[in-house]
Amino acid sequence: MSGKLLIKNNATITKKSVATHDVSLTSALPWIGPALILIALVVIWPVVELVRISFTDITIAGSLLDFHGFTNYRELLANPDLYPVARRTLLWVFGIVFSTVILSLPLAQLINQDFPGRKYVRWALIFPWAASVVMTSMIWTWILDAYSGEFNLTLTQIGLITEPVDWVNNPGNSFYVLMAVAVFVSIPFTTYVLLAGLQSIPNDIIEAAAVDGAGHWQIYRQIKFPLLRNSLLIATIINLINVFNSFPIIWIMTRGGPGYETDTTTTFAYKLAFIESNMGQSTALGVFNFIVILLIVSLYLKVTKATRTEL
Amino acid sequence: MKNTKSKTISVKKVATMTGAYFIAWFFLYPYINMFLTSVRSHEELYAHPTTHLPQAWQWRNYLDVWDNAPIANFLKSSLIISISATILALVVSLPAAYFLARYRFKFRGAFLLLVLATQMFSPTALIIGIFREVDFFSLLDSYLALIILNAGFNLAFSIWLLAGFFSSIPIEIEEAALIDGCTRIQALRRVTIPIALPGVVTAIIFTFVAAWNEFTIALTIISSINKKPLPVGLTQFIGQYDIAWEYLFTATIIAIIPVVVLFIVIERYLVSGLTAGSVK
Numbered sequence A: 001m002s003g004k005l006l007i008k009n010n011a012t013i014t015k016k017s018v019a020t021h022d023v024s025l026t027s028a029l030p031w032i033g034p035a036l037i038l039i040a041l042v043v044i045w046p047v048v049e050l051v052r053i054s055f056t057d058i059t060i061a062g063s064l065l066d067f068h069g070f071t072n073y074r075e076l077l078a079n080p081d082l083y084p085v086a087r088r089t090l091l092w093v094f095g096i097v098f099s100t101v102i103l104s105l106p107l108a109q110l111i112n113q114d115f116p117g118r119k120y121v122r123w124a125l126i127f128p129w130a131a132s133v134v135m136t137s138m139i140w141t142w143i144l145d146a147y148s149g150e151f152n153l154t155l156t157q158i159g160l161i162t163e164p165v166d167w168v169n170n171p172g173n174s175f176y177v178l179m180a181v182a183v184f185v186s187i188p189f190t191t192y193v194l195l196a197g198l199q200s201i202p203n204d205i206i207e208a209a210a211v212d213g214a215g216h217w218q219i220y221r222q223i224k225f226p227l228l229r230n231s232l233l234i235a236t237i238i239n240l241i242n243v244f245n246s247f248p249i250i251w252i253m254t255r256g257g258p259g260y261e262t263d264t265t266t267t268f269a270y271k272l273a274f275i276e277s278n279m280g281q282s283t284a285l286g287v288f289n290f291i292v293i294l295l296i297v298s299l300y301l302k303v304t305k306a307t308r309t310e311l
Numbered sequence B: 001m002k003n004t005k006s007k008t009i010s011v012k013k014v015a016t017m018t019g020a021y022f023i024a025w026f027f028l029y030p031y032i033n034m035f036l037t038s039v040r041s042h043e044e045l046y047a048h049p050t051t052h053l054p055q056a057w058q059w060r061n062y063l064d065v066w067d068n069a070p071i072a073n074f075l076k077s078s079l080i081i082s083i084s085a086t087i088l089a090l091v092v093s094l095p096a097a098y099f100l101a102r103y104r105f106k107f108r109g110a111f112l113l114l115v116l117a118t119q120m121f122s123p124t125a126l127i128i129g130i131f132r133e134v135d136f137f138s139l140l141d142s143y144l145a146l147i148i149l150n151a152g153f154n155l156a157f158s159i160w161l162l163a164g165f166f167s168s169i170p171i172e173i174e175e176a177a178l179i180d181g182c183t184r185i186q187a188l189r190r191v192t193i194p195i196a197l198p199g200v201v202t203a204i205i206f207t208f209v210a211a212w213n214e215f216t217i218a219l220t221i222i223s224s225i226n227k228k229p230l231p232v233g234l235t236q237f238i239g240q241y242d243i244a245w246e247y248l249f250t251a252t253i254i255a256i257i258p259v260v261v262l263f264i265v266i267e268r269y270l271v272s273g274l275t276a277g278s279v280k
Helices: A002-008 A026-055 A073-077 A082-111 A118-130 A133-143 A150-156 A176-198 A203-211 A214-244 A248-253 A265-274 A279-308 B001-038 B043-048 B061-066 B071-102 B108-120 B127-136 B143-153 B155-167 B171-179 B184-195 B198-213 B218-221 B230-239 B246-265 B267-274
Strands: A020-021 A056-058 A064-067 B103-105
Touching: A002 B103, A026 A056, A026 A279, A026 B071, A026 B103, A026 B108, A026 B127, A026 B230, A056 A279, A056 B043, A064 A248, A064 B171, A073 A133, A073 A279, A082 A176, A082 A265, A082 B001, A118 B001, A118 B103, A118 B246, A118 B267, A133 A176, A133 A248, A133 B001, A133 B246, A133 B267, A150 B184, A176 B001, A176 B267, A203 A214, A214 A279, A214 B001, A214 B143, A248 A265, A248 B230, A265 A279, A265 B127, A279 B127, B001 B246, B043 B246, B061 B071, B061 B218, B061 B246, B071 B108, B071 B143, B071 B155, B071 B230, B071 B246, B108 B155, B108 B184, B127 B143, B127 B218, B143 B155, B143 B198, B143 B218, B155 B198, B171 B184, B184 B198, B184 B230, B198 B246, B218 B230, B230 B246, B246 B267
Parallel strands: A020 B103
Antiparallel strands: A056 A064
């Protein structure tokens, strides 16, 4: 039926009338109102609540006493555990995002080539993206298990180690293992964004350069990479946010332990609130975390502004 | 001359393929290991030295797991939460996306910013505020709270993606339907939405998978064992002294395979929704 409609009125379609209409805010509300309510409930309310508690004296049972000024913030800053955790968070965020981007660039280039089975290689890359991070963390915990894991088994067989190494629970290397798992789950999304960027580069530009005698590396360095800049920036910023917020990997594999040795500010804030019942300090840290995210988000908005207005 | 050239090309192609297949194996490897672990016996898992492949393939783990852990309950919770959240997100995002694509109104830019910001704020950062709010509404340990929160945090993806699809459909097609005597809603239902169907399917699948995998809110809000969704329920295996890895991984295989298939279905649209407002 709709097909008929299309053919019958084909003649009336003109380019000019594609323009959208201007309407008042009140007529917009029935359409966007439900979305506004949902956003208010899941984002705005929790933000307001978080900030409010951070300035209040809160009991362990959760009842608010009175306005407290910056006491929670002062107590948090006086907490000696905060500083190693904050330093580790910097390593976590920059180490993971940097490694992810560096590894995803050649990977995107590779799966952009035409070769038999390319489709299945891309599908393989979907696995860590679609699978729950909780479950991926569980399987890495098992693979890296000191006595029963396949990683140590292989290392022993090829003669690299003689004694089992406890990768996940050994304080010396545990944090780097967590970071490696985080890189593993971040690569697929990043690679797909870069691949989309590569595919948007018109073929004739590259052909023209090749005709002019540019080599592969020259084409990549001087044509593809600059055109990829926007995708790269977007992928980096989204990764910064995701990695900063990352919770399940650390929670499943080490719980941030031993002590706070593998905590980031995100897991530390969770621990303070729900394990140590220290709501005051936890909300103060939560507000800090929120401000960090806000800064990254505003960077994202600035970067994407030009294309956003087109919609 | 010509011959050597085609030879170098094929050498290059073989190198590309070798590299690509190795990388495919690397990203699949943990899930292959997960599967191989899921068909081993408990004794074999703790045998020392261990082996790469199962010595005896114990397929009945896939039947026994249902009796040895409350998997059916976890699965039921996951399905209720994910399906309801998907429906709610779709019902809310469809009209908003359509209106954004078709009309200009005051504060439209502000609304777009707000939507984009919700995509960026993960529930983890706001978890204390979320916990207190859910408590305020006396909805702790309820599906309803998880449904609303999952729908809300994934709204942005749907709105951005669908608005993109709608704005690519010429308005004349709808106007033609109106002239032919359709009401506005009929025109939407019979003309616009069918054309935007790939977008709608992508939005549905993405929301479903995101809700299916959500961990932090469910961990914080749900306390009864029989209401826990899969990712939270399965972590209880870990706390035990003698972890039943074989059952844990039969359960994770059951949980992972459907969502990977769903993601493969929407592969080509995934990036446009996630990098909202940036890459076209």
